[in-house]
Amino acid sequence: MLSKRPYLIPAFYDWIVDQGHVPHLVVNAHAEGVMVPTVFVEDGHIQLNIGPNAVRDFYMDRVAISFEARFAGQPEQVYVPMHAVKAIVDRDSGQGATFSDEPEETFPQSDDVGAGSTEAPTTGRKGRPQLRAVRGNEEAGSDPEISKRDGKPDDGGPDDDPPPGGGGGGKGGPSLRVVK
Numbered sequence: 681m682l683s684k685r686p687y688l689i690p691a692f693y694d695w696i697v698d699q700g701h702v703p704h705l706v707v708n709a710h711a712e713g714v715m716v717p718t719v720f721v722e723d724g725h726i727q728l729n730i731g732p733n734a735v736r737d738f739y740m741d742r743v744a745i746s747f748e749a750r751f752a753g754q755p756e757q758v759y760v761p762m763h764a765v766k767a768i769v770d771r772d773s774g775q776g777a778t779f780s781d782e783p784e785e786t787f788p789q790s791d792d793v794g795a796g797s798t799e800a801p802t803t804g805r806k807g808r809p810q811l812r813a814v815r816g817n818e819e820a821g822s823d824p825e826i827s828k829r830d831g832k833p834d835d836g837g838p839d840d841d842p843p844p845g846g847g848g849g850g851k852g853g854p855s856l857r858v859v860k
Contacts, residue, residue: 683785685762686742692768692777693730693740702731702771705745706778711764713744717751725766728758742788763787 696703705728707714709721716726728749730738735747735758744761763785769776 681784681786683762683782683787685765685779686788688777688779689745689762689765689768690740696768696770696776697732699770701773702729702734703776704728704769704771705730705760705765706767706769707760708764708766711761713759713761714764715757715759717756717758720751728760729771731771761787 693703707716707726707728708724709716709718709726710724716728720726729735730745730747732738735749738747739745742762744759745765746757746759748755748757750756765779767776767778769778
């Protein structure tokens, strides 16, 4: 059976952050694939502040959580596979979720987007709109990958027209456009 962790951890993270509180992860530091600063590991576990003000380049998918944080003033890259997360809790109230190891639990080894990546994906899932930077003077439909949808010619709908003035980035800078 698929593990509940990859579904519950993002939900609890959002719930805690939406309250203006600080989410913490309790991680089995000795689990396979975990990358954390070992000097801060106590009894095989490490508690990590994953609040938006404490981390950089935060990325979470169904496979893992990754980010950069400072430990004793030194920046460190952290990578925590979902199977290594023991709990996610609200630092302020102590509420959250704890997870025990269940023998029948299975974890995804890759995700549709950005499996194991430390950066947010740049392309969306098939069939979903995505954003990308375009130059201010780029004409709509000049990229053959963008001008076709499902192998059919572009229908030239209103979303496909370039913004007036050659782009919304001002002075020829990059702008964003929905790509179907």
